Each structure stands twice: as structure tokens, then as C-alpha cells.
Amino acid sequence: MLEWLGDDAQSSKACSSKAHGSSVTEGLADLYRSKLLPVEKDHLFHQFYSPELTDADFASAPMVLLMGQYSTGKSTFIRHLLQRDYPGLRIGPEPTTDKFVCVMHGDSDTTLPGNALVVDNELPFTQLSHFGNAFLSRLECAKLSSPVLEGLTLIDTPGVLSGEKQRIKRGYEFEAVVKWFSDRVDMILLLFDVSKLDISDEFRRVILACSGNDHKISILLNKADGVSTQQLMRCYGALMWSLGKVIDTPEVSRVYVGSFWDEPLKNENLRELFEKEENDLYTRIAQLPRTASVRKVNDLIKRARLAKVHAILLDYFYSHMPSFFGHTKEQERMITDITQIYNEISVAKGLPLGDFPDPRMMQKLLSTMDFSTFKPLNADNMKELDNLLSVDLPKLLQLIPEEQSRLGVSAAAVSQVAGAASPFAVMKENGNTEQSVYQGQWMVAPNVDEYKAEFEALEPNAGKITGQQARDKMIESHLPSNVLHRIWSLADVDKDGFLTLPEYALAMHLVHLKLEGQDVPATLPDSMLPEGLK
Ligand SMILES: Nc1ncnc2c1ncn2[C@@H]1O[C@H](COP(=O)(O)OP(=O)(O)OP(=O)(O)O)[C@@H](O)[C@H]1O
Ligand SMILES: [Ca+2]
DSSP states (O other): OOOSSSSOHHHHHHHHHHHHTOHHHHHHHHHIIIIIHHHHHHTTHHHHSOOOOOHHHHHOOOEEEEEEBTTSSHHHHHHHHHTSOOTTOOOOSSOOOOSEEEEEEOSSOEEEEHHHHTTOTTSTTGGGGGGHHHHHTTEEEEEEOOTGGGGOEEEEOOOBOOSHHHHHHHOSOHHHHHHHHHHHOSEEEEEEETTBOOOOHHHHHHHHTTTTOGGGEEEEEESGGGSOHHHHHHHHHHHHHHHHTTSSOGGGSOEEESOOSSSOOSOGGGHHHHHHHHHHHHHHHHTHHHHHHHHHHHHHHHHHHHHHHHHHHHHHHHHTSOSSSOHHHHHHHHHHTHHHHHHHHHHHHTOOGGGSOOHHHHHHHHTTSOGGGSOOOOHHHHHHHHHIIIIIHHHHHHHHHHHHHHHTOOHHHHHOOSTTTOSSOSOOOOOOOOOSSOTTSOSSOOOGGGGHHHHHHTOOBTTBEEHHHHHHHHHTTOOOHHHHHHHHHHHOTTOSSEEOHHHHHHHHHHHHHHHTTOOOOSOOOGGGSOTTTO
């Protein structure tokens, strides 16, 4: 359902893997090492803020972080997006996911425990080792082959429960981990269940941990088919109201309303809206590989500006230490007066106050340090850093549109409908791997005769019914359109946009199987086609 590129699966693979190893990301890694890292090292940047960046931090696929209170449908959403389960996936009405799971592309299905994940230098998770063993035992990587994951990594998270007990039981700082991820991901999806809109204190803290990354937040109002249209409108209002108390400007975040799974809709009234919303969301997600390059450059700009201010700040502390006596006293004075010092430096050097680090955080860290061990500014290194900010990074930003067109990443291709003939004009199927019970044969084969009367009642013309006629009939099942679309793609065997009786029988048989709880097969080998279609 989420096809990265046009029709040609092969070329799409080639392009999407190239997209992360692109010249922009390589250029960024080189610039970081030659022009920013020296300043970071001179002035203990890694002790104050975040560790040294690795090549994997630059080359990694874009990431989407899914968060929500328990049972809001996070894991189900991932299954829906991938059209299959990830290894180790558990779904249920009780709190089920108890780990952070990095769901990423791999040639075969495997899971990797947190300890192994954080020592893999090829992956952008090495810094997570700082959160300690209690966290690592709650971290996992699930690898699987999926076209969606070729351009994207998904982070499933444990549902947020309310209550102090859960906090203590965890043994690691949930919010700090969320902050780490939210700084690095490209999109944060906050899931809500229409029937449980209250935001617990715990979840509020988790959302607050994302602050500074508010622009990455999208909201997903899930299970929306479970209420009437009128109730839904009320829910929407109530959600914005409660979010307004947590996020500064919740109206800026896009809210996607729908029911993100493959089951029949409980309320048909809003089918069209849900389809459009789902389509919009998937188009947004499909565009992430493209926007990720811009995000990476912007993140580096942010980091470089902070490193500059930080270097000047530490140089100030160093040069204001008395030469002989009164070290401790002077140091304490500077820590107390830190905001005044910020102002002084801001004016003297023309640096915006917004670039300065949180003064309380600085006061805490500085209180354990000896200012006389800091280094004065290295003029050459600072010149390189200024050059990075004023010349190199802006130049790199300009390169991005060109690179994107070369890679051929086209948003239009993503939301393109599969074969104009499909009356379920939603999304493309994704050619996923066969995970179902079929394995090339029916348990109960479709019986064409059974559907004859039904088919005749639709008044076929020259032995065929139109896509529209089939649509009206198939929609009676209340199945969501993406499922009906997949069924249609399998049943319209000759792809002429019409259904003959055997094709119709095949379609309705698949509809009935789906309603009985079986998955729609990914492909139908000839041996599974009814008589008359082989
Ligand atoms: N769109 C939907 N409409 C109705 N029910 C749904 C929908 N999506 C998921 N569910 C049901 O909600 C329950 C919770 O789903 P799921 O386990 O995916 O949630 P979760 O957010 O991952 O939960 P946890 O935080 O506990 O891991 C399951 O019983 C699932 O079948
Ligand atoms: Ca889950």
C-alpha cells in the first residue's frame, strides 16, 4: 500500500537504498568530521550535550516514532502499514508491547536484542547504550523484508500507562529515551483512541519530552469508525482541547482521523473521509526519505550553532578565571550569574540568545567542573566552523532538490493508484512477502456456481460487470478500501477493469474469507484461479 516509487519495483529498490547513502549525507558526514568535530572536541561538547555523531547517524533511513497510551493501536498500525507482522509482534487489548522495537529492513526475519543492537556501528542506535542495561533489556530490533522498510525505519514503543508504579518498575528513564528518539526521528505519530481521549499525567510528560520537536508531531485519531459522526466531531474538539494544555500550538499539528487496520468499518458514513486521511498520511510518510536530507542538514546547522555558542561560553569562563587566588569563588559567581553572562556574550558577539543552552542545565553541569581546565578558542577551528555555517551547509541545502530529482523520488508516484482500472482508488499494493496460511492453495476453493445468481442480479453486460457495479457490491462487506483494493487486484485477472463471473466469484470468495478472519493472499498462483480463468 505504500509504494516508494513508480511501477518498477527493481528500480525503486535501487533508488531508495541509494537515497540514504546519497552525496548529501556523505557530504554532511565529511563536513561534520572536518569542521565541527574539532570544535566539539576542544570544548567538551560531548560531555555537555550529545556524543560524537557516527557515520550511521548521517546515513540512516528516516525514522517514524509511534507513541500513545496503551492499546491505542500502535502495533496494529505498523502491521497495517507493512501489510504483515514484524517478528516478535504482539497485539492485544491489554498492555502488550513492553519494549522499544526498531522495526527495520532485513533480508530475513530476525530479532536482535538491545545489547547487540547498540554495538552495531552500521546502525544509528549506538548512543542508546548510555541509558544502561535496564533500558537495553527493553530494547529490540525486528528485521524483516518489506518494501516499505527499504526507505523507512519504524519505532514501536511500549504503551504509556498511568501511575507512579509503572515509572518505578521500568528502571530506566522513559522520557529521556523518548527525548533521544524524538531528537532523531523524522516524524512522531501520537496515537489516540476515540473512546479514551484523556491524557494521563504520564503521557503528558512523554509529550513534553518531545518539545523542541513539535513540528515533527502528527496526531492519529484512531478507531474513529467506532463512534457516530457527531460523536467524532466532539472527540476531535475534546482532543484539541486536552492537547492544547500540553503542546503549545496543537492546531498546527496535522490530525489524521481514521481506523488504521484491515477490519470492516463499524460505521460506513465516513468511509471516504477515512480513505482520504489514510492516503494523506501515507503520502506524508512516503515523502520522508526526501525530506530527511533537509532535516539532517538542519539538525547539523542547529548543532553547529550550539557548538559555536558553547565554545565561546567556555572560553569566557576560562579567560575570566583569576590567575592566582579565588578560583572557587569566581567560578561560583559565574555559575550564579550565568544568564547575565549569556546576555553579555550575546551582545558582544552578536549571537542570538535563542542559540544558548538551557541555563539551568548548564549550571548543574558546570558545578562539577574546573573552569581552569577549559581551553581557549582555537582561531583556526572557529574559522572553519564559521565557514561551515555560512558557506558549506547553505551550499549543501541547495544541492538537495537536484539530488532528489536525480534519485527520482516522486511523491506523486507514491500515492498513485494501482492500475487506473481499480475502482478502489486508494493505494498501491506492495508486493509483500507471503505470510499467510495459503501457501499456494485454497483450504476452500471458490465455487463459481454459488455466485451465479448474485452475479446475474447485477445485470452484467456481455458477461461482465463494471468496476462501479463491483464496488457497490463489495463495499457492502464494510471492509476498508485498501483491503478491497487488494482483493480487486487479485480478482480482475486480465486487468480490463471489469469482472466476469469467475472473476466475480473469486472476488466475493476473498471478501468472505477476509470477513471470516483470514488474510488476503499476496498473490494468486494459476493453480488457485477458478475454472475459466486458468
Ligand atoms: N483501528 C482499530 N479499530 C478498533 N480496534 C483496534 C484498531 N486497531 C487496533 N485495535 C485493537 O486495539 C487493541 C490494541 O491494539 P495494539 O496492541 O495494536 O495497540 P498498542 O497501542 O500497540 O498497545 P500497547 O501499547 O499495549 O502495545 C487490540 O485489541 C487491537 O485489535
Ligand atoms: Ca503495541
